[in-house]
Amino acid sequence: MNIYFDNASTTPLLDEVKEKMKSVIDEVYGNPSSIHRQGRQAKIIVENARKIVAECIGASTGEIFFTSGATEANNMALLCSIRDLGVKHVISATTEHHCITHTLDYIKSNSLAKVTLLPVDTSGHIDYNQLSAILEQSREKCLISLMHVNNEIGTMHDVNRIAEIAQENQALFNLDSSQSMGKYPIDVNDTNISFLCGSAHKFHGPKGVGFIYIKNENMIQTLMHGGDQERGLRSGTENIYGIAGMAEALQISVRDQEENRQHIKGLKDKFLQLVQSELEDIKINGSDTHGAYNIISLSFPKTEKSDLLMMNLDIAGICASAGSACSSGVENASHVLEAIGHDPERKAVRFSFSKFNTLEEIEQTIESLKKITPAKSIA
Amino acid sequence: MNIYFDNASTTPLLDEVKEKMKSVIDEVYGNPSSIHRQGRQAKIIVENARKIVAECIGASTGEIFFTSGATEANNMALLCSIRDLGVKHVISATTEHHCITHTLDYIKSNSLAKVTLLPVDTSGHIDYNQLSAILEQSREKCLISLMHVNNEIGTMHDVNRIAEIAQENQALFNLDSSQSMGKYPIDVNDTNISFLCGSAHKFHGPKGVGFIYIKNENMIQTLMHGGDQERGLRSGTENIYGIAGMAEALQISVRDQEENRQHIKGLKDKFLQLVQSELEDIKINGSDTHGAYNIISLSFPKTEKSDLLMMNLDIAGICASAGSACSSGVENASHVLEAIGHDPERKAVRFSFSKFNTLEEIEQTIESLKKITPAKSIA
Numbered sequence: 001m002n003i004y005f006d007n008a009s010t011t012p013l014l015d016e017v018k019e020k021m022k023s024v025i026d027e028v029y030g031n032p033s034s035i036h037r038q039g040r041q042a043k044i045i046v047e048n049a050r051k052i053v054a055e056c057i058g059a060s061t062g063e064i065f066f067t068s069g070a071t072e073a074n075n076m077a078l079l080c081s082i083r084d085l086g087v088k089h090v091i092s093a094t095t096e097h098h099c100i101t102h103t104l105d106y107i108k109s110n111s112l113a114k115v116t117l118l119p120v121d122t123s124g125h126i127d128y129n130q131l132s133a134i135l136e137q138s139r140e141k142c143l144i145s146l147m148h149v150n151n152e153i154g155t156m157h158d159v160n161r162i163a164e165i166a167q168e169n170q171a172l173f174n175l176d177s178s179q180s181m182g183k184y185p186i187d188v189n190d191t192n193i194s195f196l197c198g199s200a201h202k203f204h205g206p207k208g209v210g211f212i213y214i215k216n217e218n219m220i221q222t223l224m225h226g227g228d229q230e231r232g233l234r235s236g237t238e239n240i241y242g243i244a245g246m247a248e249a250l251q252i253s254v255r256d257q258e259e260n261r262q263h264i265k266g267l268k269d270k271f272l273q274l275v276q277s278e279l280e281d282i283k284i285n286g287s288d289t290h291g292a293y294n295i296i297s298l299s300f301p302k303t304e305k306s307d308l309l310m311m312n313l314d315i316a317g318i319c320a321s322a323g324s325a326c327s328s329g330v331e332n333a334s335h336v337l338e339a340i341g342h343d344p345e346r347k348a349v350r351f352s353f354s355k356f357n358t359l360e361e362i363e364q365t366i367e368s369l370k371k372i373t374p375a376k377s378i379a
Numbered sequence: 380m381n382i383y384f385d386n387a388s389t390t391p392l393l394d395e396v397k398e399k400m401k402s403v404i405d406e407v408y409g410n411p412s413s414i415h416r417q418g419r420q421a422k423i424i425v426e427n428a429r430k431i432v433a434e435c436i437g438a439s440t441g442e443i444f445f446t447s448g449a450t451e452a453n454n455m456a457l458l459c460s461i462r463d464l465g466v467k468h469v470i471s472a473t474t475e476h477h478c479i480t481h482t483l484d485y486i487k488s489n490s491l492a493k494v495t496l497l498p499v500d501t502s503g504h505i506d507y508n509q510l511s512a513i514l515e516q517s518r519e520k521c522l523i524s525l526m527h528v529n530n531e532i533g534t535m536h537d538v539n540r541i542a543e544i545a546q547e548n549q550a551l552f553n554l555d556s557s558q559s560m561g562k563y564p565i566d567v568n569d570t571n572i573s574f575l576c577g578s579a580h581k582f583h584g585p586k587g588v589g590f591i592y593i594k595n596e597n598m599i600q601t602l603m604h605g606g607d608q609e610r611g612l613r614s615g616t617e618n619i620y621g622i623a624g625m626a627e628a629l630q631i632s633v634r635d636q637e638e639n640r641q642h643i644k645g646l647k648d649k650f651l652q653l654v655q656s657e658l659e660d661i662k663i664n665g666s667d668t669h670g671a672y673n674i675i676s677l678s679f680p681k682t683e684k685s686d687l688l689m690m691n692l693d694i695a696g697i698c699a700s701a702g703s704a705c706s707s708g709v710e711n712a713s714h715v716l717e718a719i720g721h722d723p724e725r726k727a728v729r730f731s732f733s734k735f736n737t738l739e740e741i742e743q744t745i746e747s748l749k750k751i752t753p754a755k756s757i758a
Contacts, residue, residue, distance in 0.1 A: 004417060010410035010616065018404050021620070025397050031389035031586070035689065036698040038383060068447035068587070071605040071615035099605030099614060106604050201616055207410070208447070208587070208618020225485050226450040226478030235478060236450035237389065237580055239587020241400070242618065310414065319415040 001317030003361045008151050008179060008295050008352035009321050013245070014204040020248040021206060021241045032238050033229060045240050049247035056254045057196065058187035059213050065230045066211050066243050070178040070199035071099040072223070073212035074145070076234075077174040077195035078103045080220035081143050082113045087172060088140035089114040093126050094339040095155070096147055100176060101335065104145075114140070122340050123287040124155030128165065135169035142171040143194075148180035152336040152350055153286035154295030156180075163192040172218060178202050178210075182253030183261070183294065194218045198250075200242065204354070205249030209242030260355045265293040267353045267362055272296065274366040280374035285340060285348055294354065300347040300373050309347050309372060316368040321350045380696030382740045387530050387558060387674050387731035388700050392624070393583040399627040400585060400620045411617050412608060424619050428626035435633045436575065437566035438592050444609045445590050445622050449557040449578035450478040451602075452591035453524070455613075456553040456574035457482045459599035460522050461492045466551060467519035468493040472505050473718040474534070475526055479555060480714065483524075493519070501719050502666040503534030507544065514548035521550040522573075527559035531715040531729055532665035533674030535559075542571040551597060557581050557589075561632030562640070562673065573597045577629075579621065583733070584628030588621030639734045644672040646732045646741055651675065653745040659753035664719065664727055673733065679726040679752050688726050688751060695747040700729045 004012065013021075024045060030038030032046045046066070054061045067073045078100070081087045090107065092100055094117045101117075108115045116134055118126045126146070135142055144166050146157050159175060166173040172194040177186065182203030188196065196213040200206050214220060214233075226235030253260070275282050275298065285297035300306050310322050322334075337348050351365070383391070392400075403424060409417030411425045425445070433440045446452045457479070460466045469486065471479055473496045480496075487494045495513055497505045505525070514521055523545050525536050538554060545552040551573040556565065561582030567575065575592040579585050593599060593612075605614030632639070654661050654677065664676035679685055689701050701713075716727050730744070748754075 002416075004408075006410070006413060006415065006417070009413050009418075010408065012408040013404060021404055022401055025392060025400055025585075029383075029389065029391040030698070031385075031580075034385060034388050034698070034700060036385065036693045036700075037381075037696075038385070038698050039388075068451075068618065069615040072447075072603055075603050075605070097605070098607075102614070103604040199616070201410075206404075206618070206620060207616045208621055224451055224454050225482040226454070226476070228477075235481070236448040237578070237586045239447065239585075239618065239621065241585060241620065242587055314415045317416075319409070319413070319417050321413060321415075 001364060003318045003365055005351040005353060005357065005361070005365065006319045006321045007354040008350060010201045010207060011204045011354050012356060013206065014249055014252055016252055017205055017245045017249045021245040024241045024244045028240060032240065033227065042240055045244050046238050049243045052247040052251050053211055056250050057213060058189045060216070063213050063216055064211055065214060065233050066209065066238060067234060068208055068239070069210040070176065070197045073197035073210050074099045074174070074176055075103055076212055076220065076223045077197060078107065078143070078145060080223055081172055081195070081218070082107065084220045085172065085218055086141045087113055087143045089116065089138050089142045090145060091116045091118065091131065091134055091142055092145045093118040093120060095120050095124055095150055095336045096145065097151055097176060097178065100145055100147070120339050124150055124153050124336070124340050125287060125290065126157065128158065128161055131162070132165050132169070135165065135171055142169065143174060144171055145174040145176065147176040147178065148184065149292040149295070150286070150336065151179050152334055153297040153340065154292040155287040156290045156292055158290070159186070160191055167192045179292065182250055183257065183292070185257065188213060188215065200246035200249055203249050203253045205246040206242045209239050209246050211246070256355070261293055263355055264353045264357070267357055267359065268293055268296055270359055271351065271362045274362065278366055278376055279369060280376050283346070285337065285342060295350065295352045297348055297350045299342060300349065302345045302347070303374060305372055306347045309349060312372045313349070313368065318365050318368055322348060380743060382697045382744055384730040384732060384736065384740070384744065385698045385700045386733040387729060389580045389586060390583045390733050391735060392585065393628055393631055395631055396584055396624045396628045400624040403620045403623045407619060411619065412606065421619055424623050425617050428622045431626040431630050432590055435629050436592060437568045439595070442592050442595055443590055444593060444612050445588065445617060446613060447587055447618070448589040449555065449576045452576035452589050453478045453553070453555055454482055455591055455599065455602045456576060457486065457522070457524060459602055460551055460574070460597070461486065463599045464551065464597055465520045466492055466522045468495065468517050468521045469524060470495045470497065470510065470513055470521060471524045472497040472499060474499050474503055474529055474715045475524070476530055476555060476557065479524055479526070499718050503529055503532050503715070503719050504666060504669065505536065507537065507540055510541070511544050511548070514544065514550055521548065522553060523550055524553040524555065526555040526557070527563065528671040528674070529665070529715060530558050531713055532676040532719065533671040534666040535669045535671055537669070539570055546571045558671065561629055562636065562671070564636065567592060567594065579625035579628055582628050582632045584625040585621045588618050588625050590625070635734070640672055642734055643732045643736070646736055646738065647672055647675055649738055650730065650741045650744070653741065657745055657755055658748060659755050662725070664716065664721060674729065674731045676727055676729045678721060679728065681724045681726070682753060684751055685726045688728060691751045692728070692747070697744055697747055701727060
């Protein structure tokens with residue numbers, strides 16, 4: 001059995017993405033900065049991709065910059081807006097991804113700006129009134145940095161509301177869209193977003209490539225100094241295979257968004273229904289009302305077997321995750337679970353689905369779980 | 380006709396590299412940070428690649444970190460050694476790549492450290508006595524950053540001599556090996572190098588991936604904050620296709636180094652011989668005695684046609700370069716040519732060869748050049 005329920009960690013490539021990447025590997029070898037024919041061929045790959053990505057979020061092509069991933073993109077948004085745009089105060093939340101929280105640790109310990117981390121409630125929600133109040137009291141230029149969908153528990157922040165609060169207070173807003181890009185519609189014309197960061201491998205594109213949208217009016221300078229690639233904003237010869245693959249993946253994800261949503265939501269609903277009817281004492285982490293349709297975090301009771309829950313799932317051929325994947329193979333205590341007050345005696349496991357998953361896999365997983373965690377006895 | 384003589388800009392992928400990348404695209408989709416089977420499969424790809432790269436330069440695997448290219452690697456070496464290792468003075472040269480000179484501009488304008496750029500002679504050589512004298516006079520911790528092979532004119536710095544000077548003066552030494560990696564032997568056990576930066580696409584590997592060697596005794600902290608990837612030194616989900624392709628490319632380049640050198644040197648010798656016997660008033664930029672075997676920079680006389688030299692070469696199907704490729708398609712005045720006192724009235728063109736080029740292509744190029752620039756009349 002091989003069931004991959006770890007799509008919030010990374011997703012399999014779409015067949016179309018594989019083909020696109022292979023065609024670039026086979027056919028294109030010029031440097032996009034070279035003016036000769038081989039260079040122009042590579043340049044077209046990069047600029048076509050930029051056009052596609054821009055269209056997918058309603059941006060102009062001049063506002064899209066390719067990076068090595070969302071980590072680099074988020075580092076750019078935070079560090080460069082402080083350095084270049086006079087941001088003196090960054091407001092974020094305790095449950096953000098490490099590429100935000102660790103960058104904020106660095107900002108704080110080097111006194112680059114004031115940092116405020118909003119607490120969350122037991123569902124992972126911030127208090128929007130508190131956000132407003134902090135901004136109203138702040139006399140300095142502020143940047144709000146929040147994720148659309150939490151990667152560990154799926155709780156969604158209200159992007160439109162945050163964007164409005166930002167606008168009302170002349171604050172910048174960095175949206176970490178790593179988990180939502182391609183899954184939820186986003187249009188930078190409708191929502192006041194200053195920076196938006198995306199990562200290809202979360203929407204069936206390749207690993208090691210991402211992008212940042214930078215609104216024209218708050219253009220920053222480069223984090224990485226060198227050649228004039230990306231109009232001087234991101235130096236280094238472009239990852240042409242990755243960029244082409246990312247654009248293909250995003251275009252298809254946006255095209256099939258509604259169809260995928262329905263399919264994946266069906267899987268999640270079925271999973272939750274079976275968890276509740278078949279398993280004993282399972283709690284659901286995250287938000288009942290504002291949870292992403294592809295992520296479920298379950299909290300298992302402490303039993304003799306629960307310490308080996310992840311290992312037993314792996315042995316059963318089910319790939320899921322304790323917390324996020326970015327902690328280098330170590331089962332560290334999750335800062336997200338801690339922030340929502342998760343009982344450390346219980347065991348949290350994240351199941352995250354994609355269009356490639358099936359109802360059969362859901363049923364098989366429940367059967368496996370019944371052998372690992374207490375099942376409900378038949379009345 | 381399609382003759383690619385722009386291998387200092389970027390190189391075509393080896394067939395073995397294409398196959399390696401495609402196999403990762405087809406077979407591996409886990410996140411190397413995930414502890415389940417899919418994750419472990421991806422982790423093995425990354426760690427095998429690290430072992431290969433380490434072996435190619437005599438490093439230990441714990442000293443190799445994957446990056447998005449040499450630009451990022453060089454930025455890390457410069458910015459992080461100042462931030463983390465107490466470097467107060469960086470000594471480099473006027474002819475370094477923009478990823479060094481532009482980072483140094485940034486360091487200077489933000490008063491992060493003192494910067495000294497060594498001038499070069501008309502062949503592109505620095506004065507090693509001057510380098511020694513500056514280090515002897517400096518009372519602060521110094522970092523020398525120099526490239527092995529100049530990307531525009533092929534002039535080689537004497538790495539062993541620089542390493543000795545660094546050691547005598549307790550200075551750190553960052554070697555930008557972008558143009559030499561895979562073409563010249565390098566062993567960090569024999570040469571006192573603190574940092575070494577490489578870029579896959581210069582040695583028939585993929586674009587958008589590179590590495591930095593960081594000697595254990597001068598370990599820095601991360602430039603990009605986030606997850607614990609690369610043992611916390613470089614956050615962001617790994618570009619597994621690129622990393623696998625790079626290791627394959629480096630291993631083969633090192634294996635075939637001597638054979639490639641002989642073939643390419645034969646092409647360069649033939650090209651120079653024909654240039655001198657067939658074309659009028661051509662000067663050679665760079666070093667007669669210490670020039671890389673794969674790069675020739677020619678200086679063409681000003682004629683009616685010389686302004687359109689690059690375009691005419693392109694029309695003839697010959698890909699070469701005016702200066703380096705990293706200036707975003709614009710034929711800017713080259714800082715390297717300026718540094719060696721190149722007559723701005725004349726037109727410089729760089730021809731750079733790889734193992735895929737042939738003697739026939741050399742002859743065809745000379746025939747094309749005879750139509751674009753004054754040919755010698757037959758006596």
